[in-house]
Amino acid sequence: MINDISKPLILIVEDDGIIASRIQDTLAGAGYTTTITDIGEDAIRQAQEITPGLVLMDIRLKGNMDGIEAAGHIRRQSDVPILYLTAHSDDELIQRAKQTMPHGYIVKPFRARELLITIEMTMNKYLLDRQKRDMEARIQYIQKMESLGTMAGAVAHKFNNMLMIIMGYAEMMTDDAEPESLVESRSNEILEICEKAREMTNQIIAYTGHLPAAPAMLNLNQLIQEIAPFLKISLPDGSVIHYNTDDRIAPISAVAEQIRQVIVNLVMNAIEAVKKESGVITVSTGVMELNQAFFSEVYQNDDLPEGRYVFLEVEDNGCGMDEDTKRQIFDPFFTTKFFGRGLGLSAVLGIVKSHRGGIKILSKPGEGTAVRVLLPVEQLSSRQ
Numbered sequence: 001m002i003n004d005i006s007k008p009l010i011l012i013v014e015d016d017g018i019i020a021s022r023i024q025d026t027l028a029g030a031g032y033t034t035t036i037t038d039i040g041e042d043a044i045r046q047a048q049e050i051t052p053g054l055v056l057m058d059i060r061l062k063g064n065m066d067g068i069e070a071a072g073h074i075r076r077q078s079d080v081p082i083l084y085l086t087a088h089s090d091d092e093l094i095q096r097a098k099q100t101m102p103h104g105y106i107v108k109p110f111r112a113r114e115l116l117i118t119i120e121m122t123m124n125k126y127l128l129d130r131q132k133r134d135m136e137a138r139i140q141y142i143q144k145m146e147s148l149g150t151m152a153g154a155v156a157h158k159f160n161n162m163l164m165i166i167m168g169y170a171e172m173m174t175d176d177a178e179p180e181s182l183v184e185s186r187s188n189e190i191l192e193i194c195e196k197a198r199e200m201t202n203q204i205i206a207y208t209g210h211l212p213a214a215p216a217m218l219n220l221n222q223l224i225q226e227i228a229p230f231l232k233i234s235l236p237d238g239s240v241i242h243y244n245t246d247d248r249i250a251p252i253s254a255v256a257e258q259i260r261q262v263i264v265n266l267v268m269n270a271i272e273a274v275k276k277e278s279g280v281i282t283v284s285t286g287v288m289e290l291n292q293a294f295f296s297e298v299y300q301n302d303d304l305p306e307g308r309y310v311f312l313e314v315e316d317n318g319c320g321m322d323e324d325t326k327r328q329i330f331d332p333f334f335t336t337k338f339f340g341r342g343l344g345l346s347a348v349l350g351i352v353k354s355h356r357g358g359i360k361i362l363s364k365p366g367e368g369t370a371v372r373v374l375l376p377v378e379q380l381s382s383r384q
Helices: 017-029 040-050 067-077 091-098 112-176 182-207 220-232 256-273 323-328 343-354
Strands: 010-013 034-037 054-058 082-086 104-107 216-218 240-244 252-254 280-290 307-316 358-364 368-376
Touching (some): 010 017, 010 040, 017 112, 034 040, 040 054, 040 067, 054 112, 067 082, 067 091, 112 256, 216 220, 216 256, 220 240, 220 307, 256 307, 256 343, 343 358, 343 368
Parallel strands (some): 010 034, 010 054, 054 082, 082 104, 240 280
Antiparallel strands (some): 216 252, 280 307
16 A cells, blocks of 8 residues: 555666666655665565555666566556656567556656656556546446345335235135134245245345335436536546437436436446547437337337337447347346446336336447437336
């Protein structure tokens, strides 16, 4: 860990003793604590033992290991920023150095002021990047927990419905049975077990926060505006998010917490698709007049009435999806990522269903994806 955010401990790895001493004196004058070595193996050991906040790494070192190889070992064992000190600029060295993902280069000879400014800029960028990564990790954790909660709540509700059917038949058996008969006794046992099971499912519903929530009249644009700063933090470097909201949008009756989750999950899904410097995400809203012909292309189109619908669309210029992927994206545990679980879109579909809405997806490989959520304007209640 960095002991002092403003003045981190700096490991100087330099084979020229005079240059190393000059760097140490310059940094000491600016309030930095330093330690010096001129051997790559020793730099790796010290980086692990003292955990510096920054490494100044000369490319040419004494011994059998050069600075690039040493930097590679250090980067694999810890997340520490590395600045290369070099008087060489041939292509082979630069390409090798790039593979270690350094935070910058200082070309010899350099002035003391240049060294200090470069270190300060490097540390500021490193700390901002680390804060962004921490925030992204928290967002992903919250999203995963919300998705699991939505799924657990939905399963508990369905299980309760099945229990009600079993209890209904057991009560009928009890009413028809002879007093103190075996049938009456067994029927009462069934009722007792069902009651205990219902208590357990109600506890799950309460724990996941999926107790029936009263819908309210919401403005979708306002919800998006509230979430926008939160979404901006998660954007990859070089990517942008645009908002194209219709001021004439009609209000809907919905559960605010659930609609916020829909917005976040769709945008996070788009962010995963545009992990590149030219990524563009567009969030749009509006109102559409829909008929049955349109519903034939919509997910969850069972018994949706014709009429006016508010839409939320999240579009990206990412990798896009083929038809096979589109058929699976709403499966609870489908994911195109090597790690993780694809609960985000499954939760979105569950929420949209509970609001008697639908989802339309347009996507082609290499051409990006647009996900449009449709919510009826005339909405009296949110079905749980």
